[in-house]
Amino acid sequence: MEILIQIFVTGLTLGSMYALAAVGLSLIYGTLGMFNMAHGMFMTLGAYAVFSLASVFGVPLILGVLAAMVAGAVIGMLTHLLIVRFMLNSPDFETNILVATAGLGILLEDLILKIYGGYPYPQPVKIEGTFSVGEVNVTYQALVILLIAIVCIGSVAWLLLKTRFGRAIRATAMNRDAARLMGVRTNTVYLQVMALAGALAGVAGLMISTLATLSPQMGGDPLLKAFVICVVAGLGNVWGAGICAIGLALIESAIGFYFGVRFGFPTMLMLVIIVLIWRPLGLFGKEKVVRL
């Protein structure tokens, strides 16, 4: 029983961080049709922004989360304004943007390395202490991560489903040209999506850095997992991404516990391969009718 609770807690904590990253990634793919290779660096930047702020002013957690969001949103918007905007209508957009965002990732990682150095700092903005559920010790930080993820993803869901702004995003994701004909300013929508996804990534980065340490490479691993999650869910499927994030994280922590951490990630990838061969468009993906 204790083992089950332990797995459950670890899985949920991991899952809520993956979900924050994957939902943003999925949102970007759904609306802009691009893989954001720099998403991991958005996370890293969010974490480092809070670290800088906290080491100067000593901010509380809530302000830290807000700062991470702002940092992520700003870098997301800058990415759109300086790079993506010019490439949207170019041929081979899908491969070219991959290279461009990967280049941006390399650039940002190097900048972080130059400014902060490679030393793995601990994240100052976190809550210490544990409480016990049955026989299992759970850190307050895990609880905080879960709560913040729920609040963030809940607000994104509300934004997407209940506001005009969200409707414009969904319309653009469904059909770019039709949305434009209906008077949606698609360029603004793209900017908003990049800001939103960036903000989520910033929070995800902050959460990840509270569990491990800060390092310029910290975004790489969660980015890979977020990609895997997006594919299993079906690319661009935001809800599916959230659900799959939790599911896969639970599986990963269970495998890690019973068979050793070594097999956690390979099993996840194996699952992806099986899922994709069984359902080529992901678990929640819908078949698109393509006209010749």
Add this chain to the structure above:
Amino acid sequence: MTTLQRHLGIGVLIIAGFAALPMVITERYLLGEIIIFFIWAMVAMNWNVLMGHAGVFSLAQMLFVACGAYGVAMGVTFGGLPVWAAIPIAAMASAALALVIGMACLRLTGAYVALLTYAIAEMIHVLIITDTECFTLVRNNCQQLFGGSTGFSRFDDFGFRPLLKGNWVLGNYYAVLVAFAITVLGVVIIIHGRLGLAFRAIRDNVGYASSRGIDRKKYQVAAFAVTAFLTGLAGGVYAAHFRFAGPSLFEFSTLMFVLSMIVVGGLGSTWGPLIGTGLMMIVVEFSKEMGDARNLVLGLALILFVVLLPKGLSHAGTMLASRFLGRSRTSAANRK
């Protein structure tokens, strides 16, 4: 003269040029750099055939390189094969692996293929680096079946060291050049032959292509297998030249680096990847001199190239040439 013959002619000229190059360049460092250029160019040209012409967005290319390299390393270390025999066997193994991956990917399209192939490559990468079980002992060191996190090193190479003494690099140079020549001619024949036509027909419109009797399954698996054979060959000569095969081949940055060569050169062109490889290597060499700023320059160069020249250098070159030639032609007409 058909396009195939013209491009074959260009290919032969390029190969001849490289064959004559050691007469001018004798520095070992530069020759080593050109050998690396050959290897990357082979990988890039094949990837370009698969992605630019057949329209299969594969991210498993470095897996095929690794398969060739590991094949040679394991064949030499465990099997006691001579390198020259191990290279073709490793390339065949690479093609066989590609056949399996190609079959699995066939149900998918576009971005899903990219992620499935990447997932497969990454899974193999993680399993290899986390393997700690000893398979044999080599020089009293634990040697895992797939090399573990350090990989294989210090196995037999082409065997030019005792033969050519100080000039062994030249031996390696020509050995890799042979593989490069096979790739260049092979790729040109594929692109400008019937196979390339079929690939592009499928890429442009699957429905129309299949209504003309071009089977997507058959041709995309063929594209996977043929390019993987040549990519595996590149991996094989890589291992034989460096006497090394390790998990660094799987690194994401390496994958992106090769991809950037193709995109900078021109995806879907014939000679673009070759230009792109040369240029990216010069950029890296230049940024190495800047010492600290290496990745900064690399990242910035990638972004600038893709934003400013989305169709790549080869396309920009053709545009420039046609504009220039067109203008001179009209001015000639005016003079008349």
